[in-house]
Amino acid sequence: MTRVRSAEVFAAARAEGRAALVGYLPAGYPSYDGCVAALEAMVEAGCDLIEIGLPYSDPVLDGPVIQQASEAALRGGAKTVDALRTVEAVAATGAAVLVMSYWNPVLRYGVDGFARDLAAAGGSGMITPDLIPDEASEWIAASEAHDLDRVFLVAPSSSEQRLASTTRACSGWVYAASTMGVTGARTATSAVAPALVERTRRCTDLPVAVGLGVSTGEQAAEVAAYADGVIVGSAFVRRLIDGEGPAGVAALTHELAGGLRR
Amino acid sequence: MTATTPDATGHFGAYGGRFVPEALIAALDQLSAVYDEARADPEFTAELQRLLREYAGRPSLLYDAERFSGEVGARILLKREDLNHTGAHKINNVIGQALLTRRMGKRRIIAETGAGQHGVATATAAALFGLECTVYMGQVDTERQSLNVARMRLLGATVIPVTSGSRTLKDAMNEAFRDWVASVDTTHYCIGSVGGPHPFPVMVRDFAAVIGTEARQQCLDLLGRLPDSVVACVGGGSNAMGIFHAFVPDADVALYGFEAGGDGVETGRHAATITAGSPGVLHGARSYVLQDADGQTVESHSISAGLDYPGVGPEHAYLADSGRASYRAVTDAQAMDAFALLCRTEGIIPAIETAHALAGAQQVAAQAPGSTILVNLSGRGDKDVATAAKWFGLLDGSA
Numbered sequence: 001m002t003r004v005r006s007a008e009v010f011a012a013a014r015a016e017g018r019a020a021l022v023g024y025l026p027a028g029y030p031s032y033d034g035c036v037a038a039l040e041a042m043v044e045a046g047c048d049l050i051e052i053g054l055p056y057s058d059p060v061l062d063g064p065v066i067q068q069a070s071e072a073a074l075r076g077g078a079k080t081v082d083a084l085r086t087v088e089a090v091a092a093t094g095a096a097v098l099v100m101s102y103w104n105p106v107l108r109y110g111v112d113g114f115a116r117d118l119a120a121a122g123g124s125g126m127i128t129p130d131l132i133p134d135e136a137s138e139w140i141a142a143s144e145a146h147d148l149d150r151v152f153l154v155a156p157s158s159s160e161q162r163l164a165s166t167t168r169a170c171s172g173w174v175y176a177a178s179t180m181g182v183t184g185a186r187t188a189t190s191a192v193a194p195a196l197v198e199r200t201r202r203c204t205d206l207p208v209a210v211g212l213g214v215s216t217g218e219q220a221a222e223v224a225a226y227a228d229g230v231i232v233g234s235a236f237v238r239r240l241i242d243g244e245g246p247a248g249v250a251a252l253t254h255e256l257a258g259g260l261r262r
Numbered sequence: 263m264t265a266t267t268p269d270a271t272g273h274f275g276a277y278g279g280r281f282v283p284e285a286l287i288a289a290l291d292q293l294s295a296v297y298d299e300a301r302a303d304p305e306f307t308a309e310l311q312r313l314l315r316e317y318a319g320r321p322s323l324l325y326d327a328e329r330f331s332g333e334v335g336a337r338i339l340l341k342r343e344d345l346n347h348t349g350a351h352k353i354n355n356v357i358g359q360a361l362l363t364r365r366m367g368k369r370r371i372i373a374e375t376g377a378g379q380h381g382v383a384t385a386t387a388a389a390l391f392g393l394e395c396t397v398y399m400g401q402v403d404t405e406r407q408s409l410n411v412a413r414m415r416l417l418g419a420t421v422i423p424v425t426s427g428s429r430t431l432k433d434a435m436n437e438a439f440r441d442w443v444a445s446v447d448t449t450h451y452c453i454g455s456v457g458g459p460h461p462f463p464v465m466v467r468d469f470a471a472v473i474g475t476e477a478r479q480q481c482l483d484l485l486g487r488l489p490d491s492v493v494a495c496v497g498g499g500s501n502a503m504g505i506f507h508a509f510v511p512d513a514d515v516a517l518y519g520f521e522a523g524g525d526g527v528e529t530g531r532h533a534a535t536i537t538a539g540s541p542g543v544l545h546g547a548r549s550y551v552l553q554d555a556d557g558q559t560v561e562s563h564s565i566s567a568g569l570d571y572p573g574v575g576p577e578h579a580y581l582a583d584s585g586r587a588s589y590r591a592v593t594d595a596q597a598m599d600a601f602a603l604l605c606r607t608e609g610i611i612p613a614i615e616t617a618h619a620l621a622g623a624q625q626v627a628a629q630a631p632g633s634t635i636l637v638n639l640s641g642r643g644d645k646d647v648a649t650a651a652k653w654f655g656l657l658d659g660s661a
């Protein structure tokens with residue numbers, strides 16, 4: 001399978017003079033098939049990059065919406081292999097796909113084996129919300145061996161020194177956490193995110209995408225003015241919790257994608 | 263083995279470290295720096311010692327429990343942490359962290375709690391230092407330890423019942439981390455055991471180590487020698503590390519940690535993390551974890567809220583792998599038998615957590631009759647009276 005890499009996606013969006021739209025859903029929610037159908041609808045409607053969450057029992061960086069969906073996915077029997085199958089199904093549409101996972105499920109699967117199977121499924125890489133480069137030697141080696149993007153997070157509290165070392169450890173792109181807090185929709189976009197993106201850019205040429213708190217086309221437009229990518233998670237999950245299904249996430253994608261093209 | 267010091271980034275061998283969101287790293291670096299600076303500051307040490315002495319009531323007594331000893335067939339020495347202010351060993355750590363909170367200029371302190379003893383200790387220190395305090399507690403635990411919920415509220419703390427996941431200590435800790443990610447500028451997260459990201463495991467152990475330092479000297483004074491073994495219960499592992507630490511270099515002294523065996527390890531309904539778990543990452547550190555084949559945390563079960571946790575501090579994982587300390591499980595029923603025995607032979611009502619150490623001492627005594635066993639009596643049982651009364655069928659006046 002030819003894998004579409006995040007770097008190509010960011011470059012293509014940049015060529016169009018816009019930011020890339022990154023959409024997140026946890027694997028297995030509302031069901032395996034329901035999740036795949038929703039993700040396919042998001043790709044079809046204009047999500048440039050898909051982030052598939054591996055549901056985890058103790059998601060300390062997630063707010064109530066993603067917690068609820070992850071708990072439901074696990075209760076429904078979602079396994080790590082199902083998340084990898086989801087990657088495969090969505091990658092088959094030609095989209096660039098990353099996994100977002102807390103560290104323990106990957107550690108348990110076997111770091112190298114996970115990297116191998118993720119690459120084989122057509123995945124472009126992985127975002128690691130609770131793994132910092134300082135603890136990541138095994139993942140760095142495995143992602144090199146299997147040619148995967150390593151997306152670590154930077155935060156408003158990161159020192160210049162940490163921005164430098166963390167972005168050096170990243171490949172593909174950098175995830176900038178817009179606020180100090182957990183995932184979830186917020187009414188206002190972050191006031192500190194523009195400064196974080198600027199400080200991050202001084203350390204790296206990699207694309208910088210901003211996540212946490214974006215839920216509307218208006219907010220997406222604001223973030224797109226200063227970032228290379230806009231990451232939306234809880235707002236998509238909310239649509240599924242409300243039973244809107246693929247049509248609901250497609251409608252949100254249209255709204256967000258519209259925001260990026262203003 | 264000499265006393266264990268983790269490497270500069272908090273690793274005890276393969277365990278420990280920092281597995282947390284980047285957003286928290288600056289706060290953990292600040293805490294490490296402030297703690298290192300405070301440790302080297304004679305004024306900090308003097309203030310800590312003054313509070314432990316004048317406020318918490320240290321040193322705690324070492325008590326030669328003759329009637330209990332007679333029943334179990336070994337000489338049992340009890341380190342009476344139950345006599346500390348607030349009724350458990352938890353106050354030692356909390357006073358240390360409250361002083362650091364003040365030193366960092368933070369105005370708010372948060373904590374997770376299982377049995378409520380750490381929450382009560384944190385609420386107490388918050389009142390003493392004039393800090394705002396929020397305590398996260400699983401809903402199951404707010405029910406079975408309701409006395410401590412009332413104590414925390416009397417002390418001015420906000421208690422938030424946590425309804426996610428298993429609604430016990432693990433989920434309270436998740437919620438405390440979520441609070442901290444958003445509040446870290448003004449808030450210190452006072453972790454209540456020797457788990458969590460570096461520097462918590464080593465820092466909490468150091469603050470708890472006064473237990474073993476005192477007890478070791480008290481044993482020398484009383485016996486003219488060291489005990490044959492040291493026994494403690496292990497939830498997250500703070501009272502155990504607290505009493506073990508001073509004895510780690512004493513190769514002749516056996517160290518035993520007793521985990522909560524719940525209905526029995528073979529039933530799967532237990533909290534025996536080292537006995538039955540495997541290496542993994544939970545709540546910021548690599549250690550033993552109760553997990554399934556996919557690395558999802560498995561819910562723990564114990565009659566004791568304070569031991570009902572599927573993780574354990576990384577230094578215990580290290581001591582277990584190295585063989586320096588041994589870890590075993592005792593069931594709810596064994597713990598409650600030991601609970602009753604201490605009540606009736608010594609007139610001391612222990613915490614149910616602590617009863618696991620007493621049941622463990624019975625096992626060690628059976629193996630080494632006539633030996634001298636130092637037991638950490640980590641807390642008193644007032645909070646557990648309702649649970650015990652129900653267990654023993656005392657509620658309708660029938661017994």
Ligand SMILES: Cc1ncc(COP(=O)(O)O)c(C=O)c1O
Pocket residue numbers: 350351376377378379380454455456495496497498499500501502567568569613615616640641642
């Ligand atoms: C009296 C008592 N002992 C033991 C524990 C278990 O904690 P740790 O293993 O950290 O000592 C608790 C926890 O709440 C407790 O209240």
